Amino acid sequence: MPVYNVEKYLNRCVDSVLNQRFQDFEIILINDGSTDKSGIICDEYARQDHRIKVIHKKNARVAAARNDGIKMARGTYVSFIDSDDWIEPEMFQVMVSKAEEFKLDFIMCDYKKKSDYFEDKRTQPIRGGYYSREDIKNELFQCLIMFEHIEFPPTISNWVCLFNLHFLLENNLLYDEDIHYCEDSLFGSKVMYHAKDFYYLKNQHYYNYFYNPNSTTNTYNEKKWNSYLKINQRLTEYFGDASEFDFSRQIKVNLLYFTLNALGQLKYAKYNAEERKDIIKEIMSHPKVKEMFKSFKTPSVPIGLNIAILLIKYRRVKLYNTLILR
Template sequence: MFPKISVIIPVYNVENYLHRCVDSILNQTFQDFEIILVNDGSKDNSGQICDEYAQKDKRIKVIHKKNARVSAARNDGIKMAKGKYVSFIDSDDWIDSEMYQGMINKAEELELDFIMCDYKKRYLDYEEKRTQPIRPGYYSKEDIKNELFHCLIMFEQIEFPPTISNWVCLLNLKFLRKNNLYYDEDIHYCEDSILGSKIIYHSTSFYYLKDHYYYNYFYNPASTTNTYNENKWNAYLKINERLKIYFGKNIEYDFKRQIKINMLYFTLNTLGQLKYSGSNGKERLNRIQEIMFHPKVTEIFEDFKLPNVSWKMKVTILLIKFKLVRWYRLFVLNKRRLGTLHFTDEVLNKQQ
């Protein structure tokens, strides 16, 4: 007998959080699952903790491998999975006890390709509930085209699509394999965004459990998600090029504007986080110039109408469009006159 759900957890140096994560799955009201712990070359005691869990519960499987980052770890889990559905959980997060019962009931009742819930963003001393600006309930293929294709890659307000956090989704494994939906293993930042867009595109049935905050996302300010990293920019460029290849020539829907807004998001994000790069003023100025004058940034503004955002954000975008490097550093990074304009990516999935 195969389990209903395969829970895939990439594990890397999380000995302080792993028990909380795994225990939250073992304490589910729904118990027909397997847990696949992918120890991605941890240097602390995480691998040993994984093995201890496997010895205690036959539903827990462990893969030990050299570090290849989260995308490869999740793909390893997908290939090993035996369940009808798969779920991804980050190893420093945890889930509420009724999550899988609530999601599997709808998934089975409606024979869904995937189902999505909401999440709580957990800080050390408080939490924020996060939901998506789409309606709750069932979506047919026609509904998905009419209501979700407009935000499949990026909302007009420069916000990520509903599926940006793959860990709030329960996905039909046959659906993933049929459509060859796997993570791009050479992308180590924002890898959820590409797969999430493909999931929406190929789905024929989807259900949104709005206001069901089952998932607990632990906010770590030291995460690479929330700090400047020079490698991010190269990853962002690669992501946008692959989106162009996959969606840019689509004949049933024009995704070109969303791809441009996605590139604009990446540009804003990278420039905004330069404040935290630790570089000196001259190096920062050179980096701003390098980004603003990049050909892919210039392409954004070819026949491009400004998105529906605040006036402060529009000013920031115009500074980029007209490559006003010094003005950007003065008024945006230094927060003068225009107020706080730096752009963060807190909704990006956490990376190793």
């Protein structure tokens, strides 16, 4: 559990694990350089329960914290929980039981997206149940990196998954620590690519994701755009020469998603009109974005999204700024 300045939510998160019906676990709290009382709260939990271990470290972001947890873990399975979220009491009992029944590499449930004002149950557009290696190849490789309708793959939210620790270590499945945004997407695709089997607990919403509309993750910054480009490059390096499946189109759709995402976030960023147009032009004119559109058939998407894609393709900065970001 990566912990960074979450004193307001940390008790709710840790308590939701301690209140699990399944009790044979360890909790590893990675205090990632918090400047509030989060570190003190972590230490208090460790004093109260011998199953809780705490690491205090200089801030290195979520990917590094999760890697620390993987390397420290001593159990059969490992799960990641963001410290402002919480889980339902039956989550680990159900997931561990199913993982043991099928000897799974990993298993995934669904989640509820929550704020102080709404609750939205989320599920993935794939079937529930057991997937063999052949099932994964035949049904999930086609959306391993991206769905054709420009959405992230089923494994985008790593915190709804329970992983076999030996499987992760055997395949050297760790997070890229120099990627600080959307690190789940790359890790999840690698996990599914290597898995010999998988189980999806469809419509079983055991994880509660707390959505903060004021989060900086919803606004544009240059570091985020560079992280998006880095993820796409890593996907190209990892899957570009895969012999079992041609992932080249999904890699392009991934970059299209990131381009749309970065441009869309400008709507909420604090830039004046000229600064925003300069950033739009820079993104649209990026060599990787221009290269993406070569021999690329636009996905079948709603007309509004299709217009946005065409404006990017032909680098219509003023029109994009007026029509899409108004």
